[in-house]
Amino acid sequence: MHRQAFDQPDYYVANCRAGLEPVLERELKELGCEIAFVGTRMVAFHGSVEDFYRANMALRTAINVLRPIRKFRAKDYDILYFQARKAPWHKLFEVDKTIRIDVKGQSQNFRNSQYTVHRVKDAIVDTFRKLTDGYRPSIEKREPDVHVVAFVHRDEVTLYLDGAGEPLFKRGYRLEHGEAPLKEDLAAGLLQLAGYKGDRDFVDPMCGSGTFLCEAYLLANRIAPNLNRHFAFQNWLDFDEAAFERARQSLIERQQEAAVAFHGFEEDAATRKVLERIVVDHFGDDPAFRIHPHRFQDGDETFAQSLVVTNPPYGVRLQSKEGDLNRLYADLGNFLRHRCEKSTAAVFSSNSEALNALGLKVAHKWKLYNGQIEARLVQYRV
Ligand SMILES: C[S@@+](CC[C@H](N)C(=O)[O-])C[C@H]1O[C@@H](n2cnc3c(N)ncnc32)[C@H](O)[C@@H]1O
Structure with missing residues (x-):
């Protein structure tokens, strides 16, 4: 039984493309994760931090796996900023990390996704500035250290950290390709x-x-497709190296x-x-x-x-x-x-x-x- 506070979801979210949700759900079950719910282009699941690392390395149909940071209701951009300021950004990553913010989902309250990004960015930057003598993380669109995702749906906003950073379909084996390759x-x-x-x-x-x-x-x-890549979660302050190694080792042992x-x-x-x-x-x-x-x-x-x-x-x-x-x-x-x-x-x-x-x-x-x-x-x- 999982009890969760509205503002602090206790599940991770794996995203995939439309039509692959049942496959992603099966993959998560095979990894021993407990499914919380299945939605459009996503499957939410319960698990330990080790399960989260394992999911990032092993899922074949996931595009990313997200860790929720804070969920809240907001009817306009000022409330969005105010609520996003309440997230403990300084405990999640250091000020010298580069960040990128993306908005997903749709909401009448946040029709201008650029401005949504801007307000979430302000909230993160202002949190750091206040606590670190004016220093702030810089924005980096390509290959940032930390990738923040704001998911908006009606009046609900969920802020996530993306564990992968770069999408999980970038396995690293295909740096060049023929014409019209599949992802x-x-x-x-x-x-x-x-x-x-x-x-x-x-x-x-x-x-x-x-x-x-x-x-x-x-x-x-049975080779985990992302066994040997770098993940954004390795840049987080609470990155648990021992749990990561355990997850990695368990996947190596499954190979046949x-x-x-x-x-x-x-x-x-x-x-x-x-x-x-x-x-x-x-x-x-x-x-x-x-x-x-x-x-x-x-x-x-x-x-x-x-x-x-x-x-x-x-x-x-x-x-x-x-x-x-x-x-x-x-x-x-x-x-x-x-x-x-x-x-x-x-x-x-x-x-x-x-x-x-x-x-x-x-x-x-x-x-x-x-x-x-x-x-x-x-x-x-x-
Ligand atoms: C849509 S692409 C396949 C892309 C592939 N699934 C990938 O991810 O890279 C179709 C390929 O079929 C090849 N092709 C077309 N007719 C063929 C034939 N009769 N025999 C073998 N290959 C053929 C084309 O050269 C092209 O590379």
């Missing part, structure tokens, strides 16, 4: 929606710079070597080079990665009882080389039918006409967004 959190979510558990070979017939392949590899080997392969086809040589470099630089050139340097239509290797997930050109951002998307999708349908027997396949695309050209019976559909583009993940059993 890592989305790729990891699509794989999990498609039912990938790492117990079967994985195939992406149009793999681009390999986001699905890399995320499938991390998932299958998967006895499966990760096949990717890519026809474009420059894109393939990017993927090959990622495999060498970040995945120890593991031979489990099998990069096929040609179109998926060419060759006759078969992939029975595997899991296929792919994101073909949609015709929005990237045209098929042949210029005929329906032809490409029909070829994909044939590839699945003839070379991926008894497999589960999931295709992520915004082009419903092209999806029909696959000619396969639909088992399940999910609506999601790739950036601004509305798309479907469509599952088939072949």
